[in-house]
Amino acid sequence: MPARFAPILFSAFLSAIMVCIVSAFVLAMSQGVDSEFAAQWFRSCISTWPVAFPTVAIVAPWVRRMVSRVTA
Structure with a gap:
């Protein structure tokens, strides 16, 4: 996979992992x-990954900028 797709791949992996973990936890706790x-x-x-993926794709660059400002 070309490196130019790294941000999209990052968003896909991170959102999928988070959705799996959080939905399992919430479901186990509630039901x-x-x-x-x-x-x-x-x-x-x-049902939740289609919301999480674009959210991470949009929010991740902003969060990276915030972190770099705080840690620089």
Whole structure:
């Protein structure tokens, strides 16, 4: 993959990982873990990732600038 796609790939990976972890945690805390957990978790991931991916893609450069200002 060409390096110019790194920001998009970063956003895709980060958002997918965060969606998987956070949706599993929220689902387990709110409804518990039962036989339907995996199916509910998958639906939750599929429905929230389309929101998380563009959010990370838009917000990540801004956050990087904020961090560089604070740490410089």
